[in-house]
Amino acid sequence: MIEIKPYIQKLFAQKELIISDKRQALFEEFIQNESNQQAVKTIIEQQNYLMDxxxxxxxxxxIIALQILIPNATESKEYNAKINFEKLGLNDLIFEEWQGLEEIGLQFDKETDTIKGIPNQSGELKFKLLFKVKGEDENSVPNEKYITLVVNPDPKTLWKNIPSDKEAIFWKEDDAKAFGKLGEKHIVVxxxxxxxxENVGSFRDDDFAFKFIEKTGWSVVAVSDGAGSYPLSRKGSELACNAVVDYFENxxxxxxxxxxxxxLLEFSQTKEENLHKEIEIxxxxxxxxxxxxxxxxxxxxxxxTQQSNPELFNNPKAKSLSDYFHATLIFALFKKFDFGYVVLTFGVGDCPIAIMDKDQVNTSLLNTLDVGEFGGGTRFVTQGDIYQQDAKPLTMAQRFNMQIVTDFSYLFLMTDGIYDAKFVVEANLEKHEKWMExxxxxxxxxxxxxxxNxxxxxxxxxxxxxxxxDFWxxxxxxxxxxAIIF
Structure with missing residues (x-):
């Protein structure tokens, strides 16, 4: 309830209007006047109105000046950021609408208070929050607040894709792929x-080859990684793979x-241990x-090549002409018999071969990689020292493997470009759960x-x-x- 008398007294005092003792009765009459009381009420209401x-x-x-920080996004990558209105002290909003999100591939989910979507551009992008606060007229024009979202560029877009020089010696396609039948199995590679x-227009150093040899019933798959620091390794990998197929076919x-x-057929019947050792040898x-x-x-x-193009052989690190063609090599030779599959493998370098059983409960690594304490010193099929009796880190005999299995679901051969990204360390190649992942x-x-599929x-x-x-x-x-045989 408004106390009229104290209000008028305070007002008069502020204006230096003195009410003498002999005017007190008149003042009482003044404040009891209905129109004067209404005037005080009106003044107070107007004051409150102005203050509100x-x-x-x-x-x-x-609110417009409030700094709303939201996590950075990445172009072409799923984004989800919650706006915590309570934590921001925005509990008094009675209306909100987001404008400009759709243009950058995002939207605001009112049920979860999240900005989500996949940004379609990068940069410091601005969008608007239209809002009204408690106390504003429902029909009033909404207020505008600009919010900045930093969207980092898609890393893939920062890389160039310059074609390799088709006029160069031993040029080959920048990318290759194939699908085929290998006996009762299939291969995709x-x-x-x-x-x-791609970024500098250099060549693909990896390669592969495969063949089902009808006259013997054996299938062969080879994969090779050319050493990028040697200028003709792209041909080394190609020739290594093709030579393996050529050998088993011709x-x-x-x-x-x-x-x-x-x-092998005899062993399938007898299971004689000495015969197995003889077969392995x-x-x-x-x-x-x-x-x-x-x-x-x-x-x-x-x-x-040295005779026809001597200018290419100028690498001081090369110990022999073959070094210019340095390449790793892994291959698998397999055939189905009545008792199951015989899978023979070889590996030099840091490229794994693995086989997953038919029920997908076990995966075996079929070769030992040239890594570990010798990391950085990958071995190549072109190196003469791997053929020496005391070769390190592995003797030639240790590079071969023989498996006899009832059947298999997948046989994998890959270069380190896959292995490094998906398995990270050699130890993970020994874990079945990592192969299931x-x-x-x-x-x-x-x-x-x-x-x-x-x-x-x-x-x-x-x-x-x-x-x-093409994963990132x-x-x-x-x-x-x-290469995957399935």
Whole structure:
């Protein structure tokens, strides 16, 4: 209730209007006058009205000046940021509307108070929050507050994709992919030039080759990673893979190999341990001939190339002409028998081979990588010292493997461009759960939702694998080659 008398007394005092003692009765009559009382009420109401208006105006300006910090986003990457109105002290908003989010690929979810979506551009982007606060007229024009969102560029867009020089010696396609049948199995393989190569227009150093050899029933798959620091390694990887296929198709001692198969059939019946050891030794000997064949093919090409293009051989680090063609090499030779599959493998370098059983409960790494204490000193099929009896870190015999399995779901061969990004360390290659995560990744559990449909009827399977292999992995921009037999 408004106390009229004290208000008028205070007002008069402020205006230096003195009420003498002999005027007190008159003053009492004055304040009892109904019109004077109404005037006081009106003044007080107008004062309160002005103060409320100022408070409202001041509050609006506070909100406009309020710094609302939201997490940075990345172009083309899923974004989700919650706006905590209570924590920001914005509980008095009676109306809110967001403008400008749609233009940058985002939207505001009122149920969860989140800004979400996939930004379609980068930069310091501004959008508007239209709002009204408690005390404003519902029909009033909303206030505007600008909010800044920093969207970092999509890292992929920062890399150039310069084609390699088609006129250069030993030029080959920047990317390659294939799908085919290997006996009762199928293979899909892709080899993508790394971003570090695309960015400067250099060549894809990885390569692959595969073949189902009908006259023997054996299938061979080879993968190689050329050493980027050596100028002709792109040809070394290509020739290493093709030479392995060529050897098993055209240079194999078929009669001798048939005897080897007969021993395998005998072992399937007897399970005799000494026979198994004998078979393992023979398997190594037969695969060794393919490795040596590839080594000599590269050596011969190196000598011919040096004669025709001597200007290319000017690397002071090279110890021999073959060094210019340095390449790792892994390959698998396998065949189905009545008792199951025989899988023979070889590996030199840091590229893994692994096999997952039919029930997908176990995965075995089939080769030992040239890493560990010798990290940074990857071995190559072109190096003469790997053929020496006391070779380190592995002897030649330790580079071969033989597996006899009832069946398998997947056989993987990959270069380090895949292994480094997806498995990170060598120890993870020994863990079945990591291979199951890798398989889930191939099946679409990744940031890009990229999926490979392992159906032989899928005509896009090679394209899908090549697309999946374009994944982003910070710091991992090397060539990527992955062959999957299924």
């Amino acid at each position: 208006k100022w408070k409202l105006k001041n509050r609006i300006e506070d 892709a080899s993508n030039r790394g971003r570090s190569h 240079h194999l001692d078929k009669e001798n190999f048939l005897e080897f198969e007969n021993k 023979e398997a190594k000997q037969k695969l060794y001939k393919a490795v040596l064949f590839a080594h000599n093919q590269i050596k011969d090409l190196a000598e011919k 890798f398989l889930e990744d191939l099946n679409g559990k990744n940031e890009d939702n990229a999926k490979v 392992f159906n032989p009827e899928n005509e896009q399977i090679a394209d899908e694998l090549a697309h999946w292999m 992995s910070a710091g991992n921009h090397d060539d990527r080659t992955l």
